[in-house]
Amino acid sequence: MAYLTEEQAKELEGKAEEIRETIIKMLAEAKSGHTAGPLGMADIFTALYFHILKHDPKNPDWEERDRLVLSNGHIAPVRYATMAHAGYFPIEECMTLRKFGSRLQGHPERDMLPGMETTSGPLGSGLSQAAGMAYALRMDKKNNRIICAMSDGEQQEGNTWEGAMFAGKYRLNNLTAVMDRNNIQIDGNTEDIMPLEPLADKYRAFNWHVIEIDGHNMEEICDAFAQARAIKEKPTLILAHTIPGKGVPSIEGDYHWHGNPPKKEQVEQFIAEIRESAKK
Amino acid sequence: MLNKTAKLSDKIFTKDIPMAPTRDGFGKGTVEAGKADPNVVVLCADLTESTRAEWFQKEFPERFIEIGVAEQNLATVGAGMAAVGKIPFIASYAAFSPGRNYEQIRTTSALNNVPVKVCGMHAGVQTGPDGATHQMLEDISLMRAMPNMVVIVPGDAEEARKAVVASAKNGKPTYLRFGRAKEPVFTTPETPYEIGKAYELWRSEKPQVALIGCGAVLYNVLTAAAELEKKGIGSVVLNSHTVKPLDTKAVVALAKECGAVVTIEEHQVNGGLGGAVAETLARECPTPMEFVGMHDEFGQSGEADELMEHYGMGASHIAEAASRVLQRKA
Numbered sequence: 001m002a003y004l005t006e007e008q009a010k011e012l013e014g015k016a017e018e019i020r021e022t023i024i025k026m027l028a029e030a031k032s033g034h035t036a037g038p039l040g041m042a043d044i045f046t047a048l049y050f051h052i053l054k055h056d057p058k059n060p061d062w063e064e065r066d067r068l069v070l071s072n073g074h075i076a077p078v079r080y081a082t083m084a085h086a087g088y089f090p091i092e093e094c095m096t097l098r099k100f101g102s103r104l105q106g107h108p109e110r111d112m113l114p115g116m117e118t119t120s121g122p123l124g125s126g127l128s129q130a131a132g133m134a135y136a137l138r139m140d141k142k143n144n145r146i147i148c149a150m151s152d153g154e155q156q157e158g159n160t161w162e163g164a165m166f167a168g169k170y171r172l173n174n175l176t177a178v179m180d181r182n183n184i185q186i187d188g189n190t191e192d193i194m195p196l197e198p199l200a201d202k203y204r205a206f207n208w209h210v211i212e213i214d215g216h217n218m219e220e221i222c223d224a225f226a227q228a229r230a231i232k233e234k235p236t237l238i239l240a241h242t243i244p245g246k247g248v249p250s251i252e253g254d255y256h257w258h259g260n261p262p263k264k265e266q267v268e269q270f271i272a273e274i275r276e277s278a279k280k
Numbered sequence: 281m282l283n284k285t286a287k288l289s290d291k292i293f294t295k296d297i298p299m300a301p302t303r304d305g306f307g308k309g310t311v312e313a314g315k316a317d318p319n320v321v322v323l324c325a326d327l328t329e330s331t332r333a334e335w336f337q338k339e340f341p342e343r344f345i346e347i348g349v350a351e352q353n354l355a356t357v358g359a360g361m362a363a364v365g366k367i368p369f370i371a372s373y374a375a376f377s378p379g380r381n382y383e384q385i386r387t388t389s390a391l392n393n394v395p396v397k398v399c400g401m402h403a404g405v406q407t408g409p410d411g412a413t414h415q416m417l418e419d420i421s422l423m424r425a426m427p428n429m430v431v432i433v434p435g436d437a438e439e440a441r442k443a444v445v446a447s448a449k450n451g452k453p454t455y456l457r458f459g460r461a462k463e464p465v466f467t468t469p470e471t472p473y474e475i476g477k478a479y480e481l482w483r484s485e486k487p488q489v490a491l492i493g494c495g496a497v498l499y500n501v502l503t504a505a506a507e508l509e510k511k512g513i514g515s516v517v518l519n520s521h522t523v524k525p526l527d528t529k530a531v532v533a534l535a536k537e538c539g540a541v542v543t544i545e546e547h548q549v550n551g552g553l554g555g556a557v558a559e560t561l562a563r564e565c566p567t568p569m570e571f572v573g574m575h576d577e578f579g580q581s582g583e584a585d586e587l588m589e590h591y592g593m594g595a596s597h598i599a600e601a602a603s604r605v606l607q608r609k610a
Contacts, residue, residue: 067364110363110392118363119392122383125356129388132360132368135345136321140365159384162353 003226008051009218015085016046017278020247022081022094024270027261030098033106036244036257037151038078040182040215044240045082047221048147057087060115066144067117067133071126072151072180073107074259079116080104088115124157126150127177131167134175134235145229148177153185156194161206167235168207175235176228177208180215182244184255203237215240248273281509282502283480287470293506299462302496303401305440306458307332310369311339312441313448320448321361323347324371325354330460331371331401355381358396359388367395367448373407374400374416374457378423389453390428397447398423398455404495404546405574405591406461406584415579421551423455424524430454431524432475433494433545433553436465439521442473450475459546461584463496478527482506484514488609489602490534492518493544494553497572497593501544504598515602526556528564535567540605542570544598546588549573568608570601 004012023038048068049055055065070079077097084091089103096102103113107121118129130148137144154160167175179199187193200210209231213220221240228236244258245251248270262270282288291297314320314336323345324333337344347354351372358368370377378385378398389396400419407415423431430452434440440458447454472479481498482491482505489508493501498519505515518534520527535541541561543554549571561567574591588594 069360110394118359119387122387125352125359125384125388128353128356129360129363132357132362133364134360135357136361136364136366139321139342159352159356162348162350163356165350166347166353166357 004051004219004222012046012050012218013278015050016042017274019046019078019081019085020274021271022084022091023077024262024267024274026077026081026094026097028264028267029095031261033077033098033261034074034259035251035261036184037072037075037180037182039248040242040244040246041075041078041149041180042247043216043218044149044178044221045078047218049082049086051222052225053147054145060088064144067130067146069118069126069130069133069146069148070108070120071148072123072154073120076108079108083115123151123154124159127160128163128166130175130177131163131172134167134172135170138172138174144174146175148175150177150179152179152181152183152190152196155196155199164203164206164208171233172235173232176225176238177235178238178240180242181239182242184244184258186258188255200239207234209234209236210239211236212239212241215242216246247277249277281482281484283483286472286479286481287468288481289466289468292466292502297464297466300437300465301460301462302434302437302440302458303332303460305434305437306371306399306444307335309441309444310336313445314340314343317367317448319365320367320369321345322369322371323354323358325349325351325377327372327401331399333371351376351381352384355384355396355398356388359392359394362389362394362396363392367397369397369399369444371399371401373414374403374419375414378419378455379416382422386426390426393428394453395451396453399458400455401458402460403457404459405579405587406459406496406546408461408584408587409581411581412578417548417574417579419457420523420545420547420553421555424551424556428453429524430475430522432522433457434521435495435498435519436463436467438465438467438469438471439473443475443521446473446475457495459496464499466499466502476522476525476527478518478520478522478530480516481519482515482517484509484516486514487516487538488513489515489540489542489606490518490538491515491542491544491598491602492520492531492534492553492557494520494523495546497544497546500588500593500595501598503595504602507595507599508602513602513606520553523553523556526560528560531557531560532564535561535565540568540609542572542598542601542605544572544593546593547573549575568605570605572598572601
């Protein structure tokens with residue numbers, strides 16, 4: 001993974017726009033699911049699958065692949081859409097999201113979809129699983145990187161901090177966590193529901209290296225993962241400040257969109273908004 | 281009489297029978313499994329000595345992982361390691377694992393379908409003086425209800441060793457239950473053992489009642505079978521060490537043969553081995569049953585033996601249950 005050229009950044013931004021459109025369509029078709037988180041993480045997932053991760057969509061079980069653990073399983077639509085665009089399965093399959101018999105379960109399942117590293121949905125368990133993978137692969141002197149995508153809301157779970165403490169103790173330098181710091185959760189804003197700040201200081205106190213970035217800036221995203229790779233003495237947290245619903249200005253920042261899908265009649269408008277904001 | 285093909289200890293019913301807690305079998309078994317397969321790892325949540333995880337730690341320090349007092353992390357770190365090819369045995373007290381981390385085990389071991397071995401120590405009232413908080417009595421029901429999960433309750437330290445070694449090779453998420461107290465070691469290295477296959481410990485010439493049990497309480501069951509025999513009541517004692525998948529073939533055949541069944545476990549009677557046997561028989565061969573175990577209550581502090589007596593799991597209680605069920609036999 002090298003640093004981004006301006007041209008590459010433009011390409012990734014274009015890809016993220018396509019992925020956002022797929023997310024809107026698949027959620028409207030599913031008639032349930034989460035909108036804000038997937039849109040907010042579209043840039044980071046695009047950067048991961050199209051620039052950062054070592055992986056092979058045609059060989060999802062490739063031993064040397066990096067492991068991407070999605071802890072907050074409810075944002076699965078962004079992972080499904082990005083995997084489809086990356087070539088893991090046909091983009092049309094995204095329209096089966098949450099439907100009977102689909103591999104694209106409402107919350108992702110390891111046993112259902114090749115390339116899905118873990119089952120998740122119940123919050124707070126991804127960081128520990130990623131830490132377990134990092135520990136085990138390091139035992140075997142493997143060079144795979146382990147990346148855990150997690151939410152800010154699940155920082156309220158005790159299990160998250162058990163995992164953070166473990167990774168800090170064992171200096172798991174092959175582990176990078178990226179937190180979707182979008183400030184919302186189902187019942188409202190995180191700082192009203194159960195304040196999380198100062199998050200960066202908390203992770204530093206747990207012996208992590210912390211990088212804060214704008215989670216919608218491709219250069220910053222890719223730089224942060226490159227920096228994390230260079231930090232040898234501890235795990236790294238990328239605290240990514242994101243806007244929930246990013247790309248659809250009429251819903252950006254509104255926590256009511258955490259757990260609701262767009263209606264079919266909103267699809268056209270939302271896609272128009274995505275295209276309009278991509279021009280800016 | 282004792283089943284000869286089971287090759288049981290020749291010291292059964294004598295004072296010389298060797299005594300050991302089933303957790304010793306965990307310690308020995310993990311060392312043995314660790315020698316056979318370099319992917320075997322042991323994780324422990326600050327209970328290294330009492331779970332016997334330290335036996336593995338001494339042998340394979342680089343494959344032992346201290347988690348600290350964090351049972352949710354114990355289950356999830358274990359699941360992560362299993363997802364990349366390790367065979368993790370995660371050890372804590374059953375009250376905490378699977379007691380506290382049930383959802384983590386459900387999602388990250390069972391639904392993920394990765395071969396984590398959840399090892400619950402200090403199960404049952406024989407945990408003794410620590411009292412009800414530490415006497416886990418609901419774990420078999422909890423784990424048995426979970427899809428993909430295998431549930432094993434070894435009867436003595438030797439069987440526990442075999443169960444650990446066998447589970448390291450079964451490729452499945454598995455729950456293994458162990459006790460704290462020293463118990464008679466009534467099986468031998470020659471006693472056959474296969475996960476999912478129940479076997480007879482005792483068979484009278486003319487059996488009238490089937491005594492189906494699991495765990496260390498089986499020694500009380502054998503004592504009861506001998507007492508019953510003296511009174512002219514024939515029985516068969518079936519060691520149903522694997523509660524899930526239950527050896528339904530053996531259970532149904534025995535129920536048909538005897539026409540009366542008593543289940544015995546150091547566990548709540550709701551949903552444990554007794555529940556598993558009753559579900560099977562209700563479907564395939566309705567049979568009068570009695571259930572020996574904890575009857576919907578918590579334990580309390582005390583010595584192992586006095587607690588077993590107080591809560592009705594002694595040999596005399598088992599024999600009484602057999603007499604009761606015989607009165608209901610058609």
